[in-house]
Amino acid sequence: MIEVILLSASHLMKRLSVFYTTPAFVAGILLLNLRPFVDKLFATHYFNSSEIVLTGTVNLITFIPECMVLSVSYAIQSLTSRHLDRQDGTGYLLSGLMLALVTMIPLLCYMCFNPVFFLRLVAENVPTDVQSLAFFRLRMVGCLFQCLIFCLRGFYSAYRNNRIFFSVIALSLIIHCLCNQLFLSGSWLIAPLGIQGMGLSYCIAMLFGLAIYTEQFLNDAQSLSVFRPRLRQYYQLLRFCLPLTFHGIIDHIGTTLIFTCTGNHFGLLPLASLHLVSSIQGISPGAGFGLTALTEVSRTYAKNSRLARRRGEFILLTGSAILGLFGLIMSTFAAPVLKLMVPDNLALQQASLLPLQLTMFSLFLHVGCQIVLKILQAIDQTVASVTINLSFIYGFRVPLLLCLGSIPNASIQTVLLILIAEKCLKLSAMVIYWRRKLSVSPQKASLKAAPSPA
Numbered sequence: 001m002i003e004v005i006l007l008s009a010s011h012l013m014k015r016l017s018v019f020y021t022t023p024a025f026v027a028g029i030l031l032l033n034l035r036p037f038v039d040k041l042f043a044t045h046y047f048n049s050s051e052i053v054l055t056g057t058v059n060l061i062t063f064i065p066e067c068m069v070l071s072v073s074y075a076i077q078s079l080t081s082r083h084l085d086r087q088d089g090t091g092y093l094l095s096g097l098m099l100a101l102v103t104m105i106p107l108l109c110y111m112c113f114n115p116v117f118f119l120r121l122v123a124e125n126v127p128t129d130v131q132s133l134a135f136f137r138l139r140m141v142g143c144l145f146q147c148l149i150f151c152l153r154g155f156y157s158a159y160r161n162n163r164i165f166f167s168v169i170a171l172s173l174i175i176h177c178l179c180n181q182l183f184l185s186g187s188w189l190i191a192p193l194g195i196q197g198m199g200l201s202y203c204i205a206m207l208f209g210l211a212i213y214t215e216q217f218l219n220d221a222q223s224l225s226v227f228r229p230r231l232r233q234y235y236q237l238l239r240f241c242l243p244l245t246f247h248g249i250i251d252h253i254g255t256t257l258i259f260t261c262t263g264n265h266f267g268l269l270p271l272a273s274l275h276l277v278s279s280i281q282g283i284s285p286g287a288g289f290g291l292t293a294l295t296e297v298s299r300t301y302a303k304n305s306r307l308a309r310r311r312g313e314f315i316l317l318t319g320s321a322i323l324g325l326f327g328l329i330m331s332t333f334a335a336p337v338l339k340l341m342v343p344d345n346l347a348l349q350q351a352s353l354l355p356l357q358l359t360m361f362s363l364f365l366h367v368g369c370q371i372v373l374k375i376l377q378a379i380d381q382t383v384a385s386v387t388i389n390l391s392f393i394y395g396f397r398v399p400l401l402l403c404l405g406s407i408p409n410a411s412i413q414t415v416l417l418i419l420i421a422e423k424c425l426k427l428s429a430m431v432i433y434w435r436r437k438l439s440v441s442p443q444k445a446s447l448k449a450a451p452s453p454a
Contacts, residue, residue: 025157026288028169033283038177042198046184050127051195054119057126058136061111061118062143064249065104069147071244072096073154074294075237078378080158081298093155095229095237100147108140131194138199145206152213157295164216168209176205240382247386254393261401262415270412273352276341277359284327286367289319290374297378305379312375312434319371320364327363334360351412358416365423372430384433392426 036059043052076096083092111118115136119126126132149168156164182190183197193200263271293315301308330337334356338349369389376385400418404410 025165025291026285028166029285029288029291030283031166031169031173033285035173035176036282037279038173038180039198042180042184047195051132054126054132054135054195055198057119058139062139063252065107065143066146066150067248067252068241068245069100069104069150071241071248072100072237073150074244074374074377075240076151076154077157077291078240078294078298079233079236080155081295081378082302090155091229091233092237093151095233096151096154097148098229099234099237099241100151104144104147108144112137112140131196134196135199138196138203142199142203142206145203145210149206149209149213152210152217156213156216157291158298160295164213168212171212172205172209175208176201179204240377243382243386244377247390250390251393254390254398257398257401258415258419261404262412265404265410266412269347269351272348273355274412274415276338276348276352277355280330280337280341280356281359281363281366284323284363284367286319286323286363286370289315289323289367290370292319293371294374294378297375301379308379309435312378316368316371316375316431320368323367324364327360330363331357331360355412355416358413358420362420362423365420365427368427369423369430372427372434376430376434379434379437381434381437384437385430388430388433389426392422392429396425397422 039055040052043055073096076092079092115133116128119128119132119136153165153168179201180198181187183193183201186192259271259274262274293312296315297308297312300311334353335349338352338356342348342352373385373389376382376388397418401415404414407414
């Protein structure tokens, strides 16, 4: 058994393997998902409830600009993967960086000049003292660095560069933790900086990550044959990322409605339970398999649509099976996990036990939806993937959530069953659409995906 595991691991590390990038993607996404937990630990240890509310509010505010540039990152990754053999492949990165700078600099500067307006827009009771506003502005500067990292990350993911993807996330997280400890506790010649210290540590960590990517790109610039971006490349990027940006914002609103309806109908304890279960599910690195699918399917789709379909199916089944098994194990040990997460709150542990078991048991559906969304985007079906996802959110999930009051004996378990049913139906619809799209006319699909002459 051990020999089989070692043999499988060695196969994954071979560069020709479909899953060559997966370990780095999964580990990197796992560390990325742990960052909010790290901030929460520091905030609860050093500050009171008002500063904790401030950090959560700023996270909500920065979601929209990060969502916009993350869509650009996915576009860079997919389009670059299809044109690795062309001399102007770096044009997608440079055009993406230009789009990010042109949109983010004015937006983030406006937010820095009007911090009170944006903070009060999200939460009325958020603190607006000098240190809180300094924290807000520092987070906006760090957000700009993070957005540029997103673009470079998408480019190097297309080239299957495992080392830089994982190392930047890991090192920036370590630096973020060390700087938080230094600036909040005070050491050597540095006095405690308060809440603005967390903002400064975030800036330093993001700047460090950006410096690593920049140094790598400057070293690779000569071998990559850097060319000025063309108008066609700007158009292709916008055609890919605009639907994803719209989708990210509208999807976020639909997710917020889950918590709003739960709190309105069932009260504070079930709402706290749902937040806890959601945070545990958020650690799942299913997006790592989604990034693998985006790279691998994009690389093969322009040349052979049938091979792209087989690779997509293989990644979907493997990713869903691996993380589904992980979810099954987590559901078995749900009680110890909750005891570790909230050791001093027995009522919350009991209220979260069954919801966590249901969520972890259906984790394979959640991961499957993440992977198929990226597969559809990789085969030029971005609008279709967005349409299918939002149709089930606002045509199935939201109406049922709004009708919770009329459902007999409804509870938080009812909410989770609605979400499970939605994922099951959505995953089935996306898989059916994907298979039909590639099986109707593989030759036409291949010709359509082929790059046009420069």
